[in-house]
Amino acid sequence: MKFGFSGVLLFSVSCMVLSQTVRGKVTDEDGIELPAVTVINITSDKKTYTDADGVFSVDASAKDEIRFTRPGFERASIRTGENLNGELNIKLIRTARxxxxxxxxxxxxxxxxxxxxxxxxxxxxxxxxxxxLPQPRGKMREKPAEVKQVLIPIILGQLNVQGMYDLISGKARRQKRQYRYDDLQEDILWIRDRVEEDYFTKEGIPKERISEFIAFSFISRPQSRTFVKSKNLSGALLSMDEMIPVFKARLQEDRR
Incomplete structure (x- = not known):
């Protein structure tokens, strides 16, 4: 019995020594931290993601292959050495356009x-x-009529017939609503094109409701959408992550 206990203890200690946590940071060629990078231990099939600061940690043993992937960047792989205590610095190269x-x-x-x-x-x-020469800025859209742009000319003795019609018929209001919807969908797509679905599903967000969660985050935390406008994925994800518990609570209420 004593020998059996010693054997189990020795096996447990061996597993602890062989399997450790590898930590590190992923950046691009300019040293900018990359969030939402998929980090996979190919040997053990364990997966994780970098956080908003590009930091990751994954369980690994000596000589395991760790792979790093992110849309828009070339895939990178490393093989762990005997000493797993040091932090890894991984650099991803953007794919050529x-x-x-x-x-x-x-x-x-x-x-x-x-x-x-x-x-x-x-x-x-x-x-x-x-x-x-400057290029056109913004989207090529018909500008909706504004009340002040119609009323002020009338005061000055000028009638904006088309603007008056757009306001009375509701066309201007429908245009604004459609433009807001189009912009929202474009910003949601910007996030989804750069972040894998697993980033959300591992937090308990159903695959079919990822876009809904992103829209919910934009509305609840307008700052997260501001980050999208400035092409700052790290800031957007960091802001959106704070809304995950709130969204999950709403999902629980919907199931009741």
């Missing part, structure tokens, strides 16, 4: 003519790049 192809309208076989055609086809862009 394809350069837009220059289209030549008509191929004649004459290099001089074809080169001239290509230059002509992209002449507008070349002038903009050389002179530094």
């Amino acid at each position: 394809e350069i837009e192809e220059v289209k030549v309208p008509h191929i004649t076989g004459d290099l001089t003519k074809d080169a001239r055609s290509a230059a002509k086809a992209d002449k507008g862009r070349a002038v903009q790049d050389a002179v530094g």
Whole structure:
């Protein structure tokens, strides 16, 4: 009996020594912390994610393969050494973007003519790049009519017929509502394109309600959407994470 107990104790200690927690941080080429990076121990099939500061921790043993993936970046892998006490510094490289192809309208076989055609086809862009002409900002949308933009001209003796019609018919109100909805869906898609579903489902958010949770976070914490506007994924996730318990509580109430 004493020998059996010693054997179990020895086995438990061996497991503790062999299996440890690997910690580290993931950044891009510029040293900026990357959140929502999928960290997988390929050997044990254990998965986790980096937090808003790019920090992660995952159980591993010596010589395990740890893989790091994130949309828009090249995959990286490392193999743990015998000493697992030090922190890892992982750098992910952005995937190369394809350069837009220059289209030549008509191929004649004459290099001089074809080169001239290509230059002509992209002449507008070349002038903009050389002179530094400003590009249009914002979305190309019809601007909804505003009450003050219609009433002020009337006071001055000018009638804005189209603006008056848009206000009376409700067109301006419908436009504003549609634009708000479109912008919301665009911001939700921006998050979903950059964060894997497992990041949310592991916190107890059903897969089919991820978009609903993101929209709920935007409404409850407008700051999280401000981060999206500034393309700050780390700030957006950090702000949204605080709303997870609130959203889960609402899910529990819905099930009752």
